[in-house]
Amino acid sequence: GDSFEKLAESYSDCPxxxxxxxxxxxxxxxxxxxxxxxxFALTPGERSGIVETEFGFHIMERTR
Numbered sequence: 758g759d760s761f762e763k764l765a766e767s768y769s770d771c772p773x774x775x776x777x778x779x780x781x782x783x784x785x786x787x788x789x790x791x792x793x794x795x796x797f798a799l800t801p802g803e804r805s806g807i808v809e810t811e812f813g814f815h816i817m818e819r820t821r
Contacts, residue, residue: 761804761818770813782821792817 765778795808799819
């Protein structure tokens with residue numbers, strides 16, 4: 758029931774945790790393919806399942 762921001766601040770080890778997990782606007786070609794495929798498949802407000810990349814495990818929420 759916690760917000761995505763609160764969960765990111767509590768559990769993430771990414772530097773974005775200081776901003777509630779917000780990575781800002783992501784342009785195509787700037788992240789790994791697996792990460793981009795997952796995030797761009799989401800609709801605004803939707804969360805992904807667990808996505809594994811070479812950088813670790815991610816849960817994403819698309820905001821725009």
